[in-house]
Amino acid sequence: MLQFIVRRVLLMIPTLFVISALVYFIIDLPPGDCVTSQIEELLARGDPDAHARAEELRELYGLNLPLWHRYLDWVAGIFRWDFGLSCQDTVPVADLIGERMMLTIVMETSTIAFIWIVSFIIGVYAATHQYKLGDYVASFIGFIGLSIPNFLLALVLLYVGKVYFGLSIGGLMDPEYIDKPLSWGKVVSVMEHLIIPVIVIGMSGTAGMIRRLRANLLDELQKQYVVTGRAKGLPPMKLLVKYPLRHAINPFVADIGGLLPDVISGSVIVSVVLSLPTTGPMLLSALKTQDVNLAATFLLFVAVLTVIGMLISDLALAALDPRIRFGSSEK
């Protein structure tokens, strides 16, 4: 297992390095830079010093340096938790992302917990009650979740909440806690506001997981050893948990790694629609204004979370089922 962990962790390091380089270079590819739009604004105002001011800004943000130089500066800064200056407000990126990053992590973690718990319960129920009312209801919810885009569901909930219940479900905390230090009241407020975004973002992931777990478990439940066990009079719960559920859960665990990037990318548009103070809206605006440092920092965090998710998934799978598969070749 130690060798497995070492090899897996060793793969992570160059992966993150390559992702960070690709992200940084791709964001910088379009013509112009983050100062371009500011110059246009200054020129429109008739500022005679617009070009001189633009040069000052370019020097401040290091935009006069070659791209590879800026990239290496940015990478070296990461170790000091210094991600450079953001062009949007000329403030350090680290100051901008602080609370947003924390709220994003809380929201994504809650969403993943929601997906696992709900899909596990419903998936097992649907498989063990095949073609009964509960199974049809679970399948219906599953198809609804898979077919409705998250942002549309968010819009519907916003409308229903406002028109029928008089509730404002946007935001991630009550207005009085915005920009206030952490307190118990703020935590409670965040927890209350988390429910809707978590359901909206987690809906499609939950639906997919339910379908997969149901299909895997049904495959196992139809195998001969289960039929034999049932014929020998094994208690249903023991017969379910001892083998079929353990086998059916492997693909479920393997999906954990893929779940994290799905949830994060799905949450960007939902965050914009629901006005959530997470990284999503800021990332979108950073990409639009070519704020390379800010956008690349966000995307690097997403990459880190994804790689960690994959690592957890692989480690869990290696611990649960270190079995050779057909088609695999032994050294």
Added chain:
Amino acid sequence: MTSADLRYPQQTLVADYLRATAGVVLCGAPLLLLDVNRWLAALLLAGFALFALFLVRTALRHRTRFVLGPDTLCADGPVGTLVEWNRLDRLKLSYFSTKRDRSDGWMQLSVGSTGGRLIKVDSALEGFHDIVERAAQAAEATGAPLSDVTRANLRSMGIVVVGQEETV
């Protein structure tokens, strides 16, 4: 059956030394050369410890020879131990791969006899198949419990343990 002296091939050991050194350098160099944020430092320190442990384990493997005999499997090295086949009570055969399709992986065998420490060997070890075969025979004789994962992995190596068929 005569005793056989088994060692890890030089090529495998060199590859593991390179992996361990790369990890130690990648995690240790920023700690030494840069002013690192304390949370990142903790993360890098954990990585450094992991790779350092792997380096020590590789060095131990380098200095260890395995002696497969008719009655025992002996790990002769700095942290030596012995497994008596007629007292075998633990046998686990796992398969690991870092690829998503689980190809190009390696097997790991853990065996232990009553009151003794475990011996763990990888499929890179010369004569690995012979050790697994002997361990399976011993498990058959002693009735050591085998998990279904171990049974599946043994089957993939063409080894079936009589009396360990799947039961409900």
